[in-house]
Amino acid sequence: MAPKEKDCSNKSTKATVRTTKKSPASPTTTLRDLPDKLLELILLHLAASPLWLVRAAATCKRWRRIVTNINFLCRIDRPQHRQVAGHYQYHRRSPSHPDDRSLTFVPSSSPAATHGVDARHFSLEFLPGGCSSWELVDSSSSILLLTKRNRSTRLTRRRRFFPDLVVCEPVTRRYQLIPRMEDTKYQRCLGVFLQVYNTSSIDMWGRTCSSMSRYRVICVAYREYSGVSDEIGTALAYVFDPNWSYRWNRRTHHPSWYIAKPRWATDKRSIHLRDTDSACFLGRATGAVFWAVRDDNTLLVLDEWTTEYEVIRLPDRIRGSSELQVVVDGDDNGKLRVVCLEGDVLRVFATWQRGNGDWVLQNSLRLAAATAGIAGYKEGCFRSGAMRVVTASAGCVVLKPEEETTWMFSVDLETMEVARCRNVGVAAYPCELPWLPTLRACVTRCERRGQGRCSHICICDNA
Amino acid sequence: MAAATDDAGDSNEMIRVVSSDGEHFEMPEAAANLSLVLRHMIEDDCADAAGIPLAVVAAKPLAKIVDYCTKHAAKSSGLTIEEAEELKRFDAEFIEVDTDMLYDLLVAADFMGVEGLSKLAVQRTADLIKGKTPEQNRETFGIVNDFTPEEEEEICKENEWAFQITKPPSRLC
Numbered sequence: 340m341a342p343k344e345k346d347c348s349n350k351s352t353k354a355t356v357r358t359t360k361k362s363p364a365s366p367t368t369t370l371r372d373l374p375d376k377l378l379e380l381i382l383l384h385l386a387a388s389p390l391w392l393v394r395a396a397a398t399c400k401r402w403r404r405i406v407t408n409i410n411f412l413c414r415i416d417r418p419q420h421r422q423v424a425g426h427y428q429y430h431r432r433s434p435s436h437p438d439d440r441s442l443t444f445v446p447s448s449s450p451a452a453t454h455g456v457d458a459r460h461f462s463l464e465f466l467p468g469g470c471s472s473w474e475l476v477d478s479s480s481s482i483l484l485l486t487k488r489n490r491s492t493r494l495t496r497r498r499r500f501f502p503d504l505v506v507c508e509p510v511t512r513r514y515q516l517i518p519r520m521e522d523t524k525y526q527r528c529l530g531v532f533l534q535v536y537n538t539s540s541i542d543m544w545g546r547t548c549s550s551m552s553r554y555r556v557i558c559v560a561y562r563e564y565s566g567v568s569d570e571i572g573t574a575l576a577y578v579f580d581p582n583w584s585y586r587w588n589r590r591t592h593h594p595s596w597y598i599a600k601p602r603w604a605t606d607k608r609s610i611h612l613r614d615t616d617s618a619c620f621l622g623r624a625t626g627a628v629f630w631a632v633r634d635d636n637t638l639l640v641l642d643e644w645t646t647e648y649e650v651i652r653l654p655d656r657i658r659g660s661s662e663l664q665v666v667v668d669g670d671d672n673g674k675l676r677v678v679c680l681e682g683d684v685l686r687v688f689a690t691w692q693r694g695n696g697d698w699v700l701q702n703s704l705r706l707a708a709a710t711a712g713i714a715g716y717k718e719g720c721f722r723s724g725a726m727r728v729v730t731a732s733a734g735c736v737v738l739k740p741e742e743e744t745t746w747m748f749s750v751d752l753e754t755m756e757v758a759r760c761r762n763v764g765v766a767a768y769p770c771e772l773p774w775l776p777t778l779r780a781c782v783t784r785c786e787r788r789g790q791g792r793c794s795h796i797c798i799c800d801n802a
Numbered sequence: 803m804a805a806a807t808d809d810a811g812d813s814n815e816m817i818r819v820v821s822s823d824g825e826h827f828e829m830p831e832a833a834a835n836l837s838l839v840l841r842h843m844i845e846d847d848c849a850d851a852a853g854i855p856l857a858v859v860a861a862k863p864l865a866k867i868v869d870y871c872t873k874h875a876a877k878s879s880g881l882t883i884e885e886a887e888e889l890k891r892f893d894a895e896f897i898e899v900d901t902d903m904l905y906d907l908l909v910a911a912d913f914m915g916v917e918g919l920s921k922l923a924v925q926r927t928a929d930l931i932k933g934k935t936p937e938q939n940r941e942t943f944g945i946v947n948d949f950t951p952e953e954e955e956e957i958c959k960e961n962e963w964a965f966q967i968t969k970p971p972s973r974l975c
Contacts, residue, residue, distance in 0.1 A: 368906060369902075369944065370945060372909065373905060373908060374909075377912055377924070380924045381924050381928050382928070383928075385931060388966075390964050391932050393961045394934065394963040394964055395936075395967075396957075397958075397964075398936045399940070399945045399946065399947060399949070400948045444850075456963050457963070460962070460966070481804045510963040511963070550861070583890055603946065776926075776961055779959065779960060782863060
């Protein structure tokens with residue numbers, strides 16, 4: 340960086356004119372004359388985008404001092420509507436090998452969301468072993484959760500052993516390997532989920548916490564009962580929270596897994612599962628994860644925040660053999676819908692109170708007749724009768740006949756309107772820019788490993 | 803909005819203010835009331851014929867502020883949609899000034915306690931910063947880069963994604 344001149348006074352003729360006119364009574368105002376209070380107000384407007392904030396903090400020492408000040412950070416409101424910078428998507432390389440997939444990052448189409456941040460910053464090659472040895476399973480805010488891909492055995496995946504995990508933030512290239520608990524190594528896993536706290540970026544000790552420390556991972560595992568002859572077990576939620584040990588026991592600095600203990604008072608009817616395959620993952624909506632338990636005709640629901648289970652009885656009219664899908668409408672107290680496919684009949688059941696409300700048959704549709712009019716319909720499509728749910732979103736499901744690979748259609752659950760749809764079926768994981776971005780007050784390497792005066796902002800010890 | 807003149811016949815009382823470099827300005831009382839400082843002076847009966855001296859506000863920004871207050875005071879209550887829009891347009895045009903004037907307005911509006919103008923100028927300054935690289939910001943605002951090259955490198959490393967935008971440059975920062 341070339342040395343800079345002392346001030347802007349020689350930049351334009353206008354500035355020189357002003358200096359000649361300058362009298363002691365009316366000095367020219369420059370940015371340096373603005374009180375910190377005003378500059379802070381100005382810079383607060385930049386908090387809408389992490390990119391603007393990072394760049395403002397790189398302008399000069401004074402701006403950096405203001406932006407990294409704890410009072411400034413406390414005054415920032417977390418933006419209500421975060422814009423997704425792009426989606427990670429899996430694309431199949433060949434139709435015959437469903438496991439042969441490549442992960443790509445597709446930047447958001449609106450330039451306002453990414454502000455021109457280059458897509459290559461979302462590359463995952465920085466992970467140990469490279470991108471190809473991990474499989475993306477979840478994303479939230481700016482961080483991703485990946486499981487170790489076990490190349491050697493597909494059997495391992497089928498058995499779904501407790502996986503090796505990594506949590507990472509692509510743009511800042513930070514990652515944290517999550518160790519397995521030794522005694523859970525051979526437990527089978529029903530699902531792994533990532534949660535990001537939406538709380539303030541300032542913790543109770545007045546330190547900023549980066550986005551990489553505001554998450555927790557929930558792993559739902561199947562544990563066999565000991566001493567019972569049949570393969571009967573229960574589901575347990577293991578939680579990994581990097582802050583947990585900090586909170587309750589500050590002597591142990593190693594974050595570790597802990598079992599989310601069910602509330603025994605309410606959990607008298609505990610969950611019994613016949614093998615892992617009896618619990619089929621249905622979906623995740625409004626802070627809860629849903630599994631269908633085939634043998635019992637029930638839904639197993641895990642509340643993500645309280646990590647408590649709930650068992651919901653499904654209507655008796657749903658038979659165990661049918662394909663199920665849970666669709667939850669957008670709002671928190673929205674109704675819960677279950678889509679049930681039996682042959683070519685689609686039925687929609689709804690309940691308003693999760694757990695204790697009655698199920699109401701909302702709609703029923705014969706798919707063969709309803710889809711006859713849409714493009715691509717073939718006579719034989721429904722002959723075998725089996726239908727699959729491709730994807731479900733609020734108020735809508737996408738279906739396809741089992742043998743078909745390309746022909747899909749969506750059903751609106753309110754109006755039961757059927758329409759052909761294309762380009763669905765790729766799992767997409769949204770990713771945002773980090774909030775708050777990590778900004779250190781001292782930019783020279785901190786000698787005191789985060790213990791000095793910059794400790795509230797310094798990230799030396801996890802850099 | 804020139805220097806003071808005798809305007810005795812007007813029923814609306816005119817308030818006189820004096821800039822730091824001795825220029826006199828006049829505005830209706832309603833306009834002066836938009837400024838917290840002037841309002842308190844008027845309430846305390848300090849507004850006399852000699853005018854209220856504003857020691858830190860020069861003539862140029864003061865002329866703008868008087869302009870702003872007069873416009874906003876005339877349309878303060880019971881705005882129709884068109885009037886509100888016109889006022890918005892006025893604001894947008896009003897704040898299209900160079901950075902020197904912007905600083906003057908920021909400081910003067912803050913000193914005089916003209917809330918609307920203060921917000922307007924803050925927003926305008928923030929808009930100038932948005933979407934710019936640090937180098938562009940320094941240029942716009944005439945800021946001296948006081949980071950050492952080592953520090954700058956460290957800053958770039960800290961949030962690399964924010965500094966490499968379109969085409970990958972040969973250097974990291």
